[in-house]
Amino acid sequence: MLSGIELAQAQQLLASIQKKLPGQLAIMEVCGTHTTAISKYGLRPLLEPLRLLSGPGCPVCVTAAGDLDRMIALAGAGCIVATFGDLLRVPGSKTSLEQEQADGADVRIVYSPLDALKIAANNRQRPVVFLGVGFETTAPAMALAVKQAKERGLTNFYLYSCLKTVVPALHALLAAPHGLDGLLLPGHVSSVIGxxxxxxxxxxxxxxxxxxxxxxxxxxxxxxAVVRMIEEGKPGVINAYPRVVREEGNLLAQKLLAETFNIAAAEWRGFGVIPASGYVLKPEFAGHDAALLFDLPHGAVPQEQEACRCGDVLRGAIIPTECALFAGRCLPLTPLGPCMVSSEGACAAYYRYDRKKGVAPA
Ligand code: SF4
Known part of the structure; x- marks a missing residue:
C-alpha cells in the first residue's frame, strides 16, 4: 500500500501538471495485469480527469475467435485439448471450450504447458493439443515444453501457438488514428524484451x-513520469521498473525463443492480422505443431458476438462501461466477450472493482 504521503505527492504532481494542459489526458495501460491492478487499487477515480484506457496486453482477450473455433473442432474430433482456465469460457464464433467440455469433449485445464506434457505422457495413444496463448513472458515456458516433448519422444504432444509478440501490436496501435497521449508499457514483457x-x-x-x-x-x-513528459513536450521511453527490467532484457529468454520459434503474421482480436506478430514453431519442431499437422477449419469468422465491443476496448477506443452490454446482458457468469472472462480482461476488472466506485461512462 502507498503511504498517505506518497499518495498525496503523486496526486499533487498529477494535479499540478494536468492543470497546465488543455483538455483531458488519455493514457493507455497496455498490459492487462496493469488494467486489473489499477482497478483493484482504486486508482481510476483518484486520478480523474485522467482517462486510463486498456490496451492489447491481455493474451486471452486478443486471441482470435477463429483460433478458438479450431481448438473446439479438435476437441470435438477426439483430441485432448489442454489450456489455461480463462480460455474455456471465451466464446468462439458458435460455442466455447467449456460448452464442448460439458457436452463430453476432453478439455482439460492446466496451469503450465508442462502439465500438458504430463497429460501427453500418461495418454500416449491420444493426441494432446496444448492451446498456448501469451506474450514474451509465457512463450519461453512453451518453448521448453516443446523441446522436452521432442527430447522425450512424446510424439502425441502438440502446441497450437497463439503466442504473440507485443511490439508489432504497439506499431499497429500507434500507426492508426488514436486519441492517446501516453503509454504505460508492460513490466513483465519488458523484462524479456528490454x-x-x-x-x-x-x-x-x-x-x-x-x-x-x-x-x-x-x-x-x-x-x-508520462504526464511530466507530456507537459514538457519531450517524449521518451523511461524505465520506471528498473529493479526488474534491464535495457537489453533477458538474453537467455530471447535466445530460447529464437531457437524455438519463427515470427509470422498473427490474428489479433480487435486488430485483425498484424504482420510479424506471432510465434510459430520452427521447422525442426514441426512434429509438434498442431497448426501444421491437423486439418483445421480456416474460414474467417466474426471476431465479436452480437454487439460486444471487446475490439474497441482492446484498442483503447472505449472503456468497458461504454459498451451497452456491460453489466447487463454481459456478466462474468454469462460473458459475451473475452474481456469479461479473463482475469486480465478490462471488462472483468471494471465489473469486479470499478463498478461500485462510481466510474461512470464518459
Ligand atoms: S462488456 Fe461484455 S460485451 Fe461489452 S465489450 Fe466487454 S466483454 Fe464485450
Missing part, C-alpha cells in the same frame, strides 16, 4: 511512455 526495444514508441510516434511495475506506487510513478 526497455530499449520500445524506444520507437517515442522516436517514431512521439509518444511518451514508461515501463511500469505492478505495485500502486510503481503505477503512480509511471503515470507521473
Amino acid at each position: 526497455r530499449q526495444a520500445q524506444d520507437f514508441v517515442a522516436s517514431l510516434y512521439g509518444m511518451p511512455a514508461a515501463v511500469v511495475g505492478f505495485g500502486e506506487r510503481d503505477i503512480l510513478l509511471g503515470i507521473a
Whole structure:
C-alpha cells in the first residue's frame, strides 16, 4: 500500500501538471495485469480527469475467435485439448471450450504447458493439443515444453501457438488514428524484451511512455513520469521498473525463443492480422505443431458476438462501461466477450472493482 504521503505527492504532481494542459489526458495501460491492478487499487477515480484506457496486453482477450473455433473442432474430433482456465469460457464464433467440455469433449485445464506434457505422457495413444496463448513472458515456458516433448519422444504432444509478440501490436496501435497521449508499457514483457526495444514508441510516434511495475506506487510513478513528459513536450521511453527490467532484457529468454520459434503474421482480436506478430514453431519442431499437422477449419469468422465491443476496448477506443452490454446482458457468469472472462480482461476488472466506485461512462 502507498503511504498517505506518497499518495498525496503523486496526486499533487498529477494535479499540478494536468492543470497546465488543455483538455483531458488519455493514457493507455497496455498490459492487462496493469488494467486489473489499477482497478483493484482504486486508482481510476483518484486520478480523474485522467482517462486510463486498456490496451492489447491481455493474451486471452486478443486471441482470435477463429483460433478458438479450431481448438473446439479438435476437441470435438477426439483430441485432448489442454489450456489455461480463462480460455474455456471465451466464446468462439458458435460455442466455447467449456460448452464442448460439458457436452463430453476432453478439455482439460492446466496451469503450465508442462502439465500438458504430463497429460501427453500418461495418454500416449491420444493426441494432446496444448492451446498456448501469451506474450514474451509465457512463450519461453512453451518453448521448453516443446523441446522436452521432442527430447522425450512424446510424439502425441502438440502446441497450437497463439503466442504473440507485443511490439508489432504497439506499431499497429500507434500507426492508426488514436486519441492517446501516453503509454504505460508492460513490466513483465519488458523484462524479456528490454526497455530499449520500445524506444520507437517515442522516436517514431512521439509518444511518451514508461515501463511500469505492478505495485500502486510503481503505477503512480509511471503515470507521473508520462504526464511530466507530456507537459514538457519531450517524449521518451523511461524505465520506471528498473529493479526488474534491464535495457537489453533477458538474453537467455530471447535466445530460447529464437531457437524455438519463427515470427509470422498473427490474428489479433480487435486488430485483425498484424504482420510479424506471432510465434510459430520452427521447422525442426514441426512434429509438434498442431497448426501444421491437423486439418483445421480456416474460414474467417466474426471476431465479436452480437454487439460486444471487446475490439474497441482492446484498442483503447472505449472503456468497458461504454459498451451497452456491460453489466447487463454481459456478466462474468454469462460473458459475451473475452474481456469479461479473463482475469486480465478490462471488462472483468471494471465489473469486479470499478463498478461500485462510481466510474461512470464518459
Ligand atoms: S462488456 Fe461484455 S460485451 Fe461489452 S465489450 Fe466487454 S466483454 Fe464485450
